[in-house]
Amino acid sequence: MTPLIRTENLVTNFYTYEGVVRALNGVSLVVDHGTTFGLVGESGCGKSVAVRSMMRIIQEPGRVEGGRVVAFFDPRDKRRGIDLLQQSEAYMEHLRGDQISMIFQEPNAALNPIMSIGDQVAESFLFHKKKEMAAAVLAAMDRENGRPPWPLGAFQRALYARTAVSPRDPLVALTGRLPLVRRWQMRLRREALRRSVEIIGKLGIPNPEAVARLYPHNLSGGMKQRIVIAIALACSPLLLIADEATSNLDVTIQAQILDLLRHLKETEIASILLITHDLGVVAETCDRVGVMYAGNLCEVANVTDLFNAPRHPYTRALLEAVPRLHQDGPLRSIEGAVPNLVNPPAGCRFHPRCPEARAICRKHFPETVHLGGDHSVACYLYTDRPRGEGAA
Amino acid sequence: MLTYILRRFFFLTFVLFGVSVLLFGILMTFSPERRAAAYVTTPQQAKDIPRIIQQFGLDDPFYVQYVRWIKEVSRGNMGWSLVAARPVGEAFWRYFPITLEMNLYAAPIVIFLGIWLGSVSGIHRDSWIDHSTRIFAIIGWSLPTFLFALVLLMVFYGYFQMFSPGVLSDALAMSIIDHPDQYTAYTGMLTIDGLLNGRLDIALDALHHLVLPILTYVIVVVALNMRVMRSGIIEELSKDYVLTARAKGADRRTIHYRHARRNALLPVVTVAGQLVAMSMEGSIAVEVVYNRQGIGWWLAESATQLDMPVLMCICLFMGVVFVVTNLTIDILYAYIDPRIRLN
The missing domain is CATH 1.10.3720.10 (MetI-like)
Structure with missing residues (x-):
């Protein structure tokens, strides 16, 4: 398996008035090329923070303070990879939406309420595909060049020619900002809109031309989620992160969206990182699963291994808490509550709720042990050694 | 759109009616003498106050005075401004x-x-x-x-x-x-x-x-x-x-x-x-x-x-x-x- 993106000891803290929220406490995971990785855990365990840290879109007052996010997107850099945390913001802007993109949890909030659907999808193209689109516009201009090239038209053509060479050309950037003058980009916008309509149609929305002209409040939740997916897919990214993409939808819509994601993985994108708290979704869609608890990744395994032979006490408890159809007696739940991350328990953060906690669990965080078969777990049941550097 | 604007202008008349009744009512709490005194500039003229009240009907009931005022306003006569010493509309x-x-x-x-x-x-x-x-x-x-x-x-x-x-x-x-x-x-x-x-x-x-x-x-x-x-x-x-x-x-x-x-x-x-x-x-x-x-x-x-x-x-x-x-x-x-x- 070739890795696509890898995090190493990712640490993210939020500096709130109540204190420092230690949301990520050294998370290391690998998403391989062509696989679906599931990240599960209770609400507030840091799943979203982990993926947002990977994309570097943590909002204030959060800060990624340690670790590495190594991406192997560039075929020329297959062996070494690029540490995204060391890159400039401009580099990340260039990467986001083009190579990694994200689908959000709440489709009702994830779209700008006062911008038309078509414009919102078109933005993805305008950010990343300017060069190709300018070339397409230029070709179309040359094809229809029946009328005499009036001076403004010639100027417009020259600007498109410059954009087709380099979208960051200073003259292009300047004229793209000046009021009125920036209207030369009309054809570029039209081209982006045309592509948006195409991608909206691809996602199984009937009558995409009409939908592109609507606003988010005109659409149902499932439709909105499809639009959010369309935005994420616009530039065919290598990695699609779905942050609880189906949690807030009806069960039927949820199934449709999951089917859509599965279909897209086969046709459009390389890998999916799926965040969910629904173990059923994980069993159905994922190849590998990571279980998170209070900012730590406690167990990572292939999906069958995890469900058949869970190793970490938390994973076991989590699986036992899933209701089953032919179960007698009350539903099992995990004793205790999720710890407050401003003042997390010392040592293994699960020890206060763990039925198998020992003395050492209260002092140091355990190291991650590889049990063979790509199954790794961080628990003193399988090792005696605490985690080394980077442990909190 | 146009009907919306027209309807809002239709409501304007009610707003103006309400505003004018309210303000007129507040001004009526001043006694007729106090209101007539505004037209008196010298002590000698003070004896004219009863005559001014009589002449302008300042002690008439509220609605009579209001209707009288409304009639004049609808004819385009907003009254006389003492401060500006000219008709209110012109001022x-x-x-x-x-x-x-x-x-x-x-x-x-x-x-x-x-x-x-x-x-x-x-x-x-x-x-x-x-x-x-x-x-x-x-x-x-x-x-x-x-x-x-x-x-x-x-x-x-x-x-x-x-x-x-x-x-x-x-x-x-x-x-x-x-x-x-x-x-x-x-x-x-x-x-x-x-x-x-x-x-x-x-x-x-x-x-x-x-x-x-x-x-x-x-x-x-x-x-x-x-x-x-x-x-x-x-x-x-x-x-x-x-x-x-x-x-x-x-x-x-x-x-x-x-x-x-x-x-x-x-x-x-x-x-x-x-x-x-x-x-x-x-x-x-x-x-x-x-x-x-x-x-x-x-x-x-x-x-x-x-x-x-x-x-x-x-x-x-x-x-x-x-x-x-x-x-x-x-x-x-x-x-x-x-x-x-x-x-």
Whole structure:
């Protein structure tokens, strides 16, 4: 398996008035090329923070303070990879939406309420595909060049020619900002809109031309989620992160969206990182699963291994808490509550709720042990050694 | 759309009726003698008071007096202004341009400066620029206008002899009076009339006299606008669609100006509209301190002298202004926010 993106000891803290929220406490995971990785855990365990840290879109007052996010997107850099945390913001802007993109949890909030659907999808193209689109516009201009090239038209053509060479050309950037003058980009916008309509149609929305002209409040939740997916897919990214993409939808819509994601993985994108708290979704869609608890990744395994032979006490408890159809007696739940991350328990953060906690669990965080078969777990049941550097 | 506008204008008549009844009722709490006394200037005339009451029916029942007033108003007769010593309608068109002229310059500054400063401080939250605009806003919002106007007048006119009060320098005012045939008052607004008459000196001098009033007014009023914009930007930037935009690869500029600012503008439209509407009655403190005889000054003078027709006129005018402003705000809202449909 070739890795696509890898995090190493990712640490993210939020500096709130109540204190420092230690949301990520050294998370290391690998998403391989062509696989679906599931990240599960209770609400507030840091799943979203982990993926947002990977994309570097943590909002204030959060800060990624340690670790590495190594991406192997560039075929020329297959062996070494690029540490995204060391890159400039401009580099990340260039990467986001083009190579990694994200689908959000709440489709009702994830779209700008006062911008038309078509414009919102078109933005993805305008950010990343300017060069190709300018070339397409230029070709179309040359094809229809029946009328005499009036001076403004010639100027417009020259600007498109410059954009087709380099979208960051200073003259292009300047004229793209000046009021009125920036209207030369009309054809570029039209081209982006045309592509948006195409991608909206691809996602199984009937009558995409009409939908592109609507606003988010005109659409149902499932439709909105499809639009959010369309935005994420616009530039065919290598990695699609779905942050609880189906949690807030009806069960039927949820199934449709999951089917859509599965279909897209086969046709459009390389890998999916799926965040969910629904173990059923994980069993159905994922190849590998990571279980998170209070900012730590406690167990990572292939999906069958995890469900058949869970190793970490938390994973076991989590699986036992899933209701089953032919179960007698009350539903099992995990004793205790999720710890407050401003003042997390010392040592293994699960020890206060763990039925198998020992003395050492209260002092140091355990190291991650590889049990063979790509199954790794961080628990003193399988090792005696605490985690080394980077442990909190 | 048109039916919506027409319907709103239809409601305007009810608003005006309500406003006039209310104000008329308040003025009726003064005794007939007190109201008649407004027309008495010397002690000798005091004996005429019963005759004035008799003649104008000041002791008639409320509704009789109100209907009498309404009849005259509907004929276009707003009454006689004691303060202006001319009919109210005529006096209104004499004072209104002075106020309107100031608003014409101040309103765009208030709106655009407020939006700009508000977005900058919202985007750079808790930076030095946010703190300095906050201090600026607190000073502007909490200092009494009259005090602030006096301090500015004292510093700029008192010490530096830079901006004199009034609307026009005496020499230029005299030149207009001396040669009435060479100067036509098209609008009553000196900066515009000066240009229309080809008298650049008058236009510039009038503008010069506008500097301090506009400065005072802007600093006092821009604060509210700015703070609303700032909190709007901060709220919008924390919303999920901003995250979607970032995940798309949007740069900061696009996020701030294309996404957050347009959403944050909605409450600002309301606030700015109300500010502009309120400023139409003229800032009393600004007009009195800087000796500009506009609506605000006229209102203050009339109120102290119980000049009833003037008070009624200005209140009706404000009723119209507020209804029209609210209508404009609603139309702008529908334009900015696709979720809002008129009717």
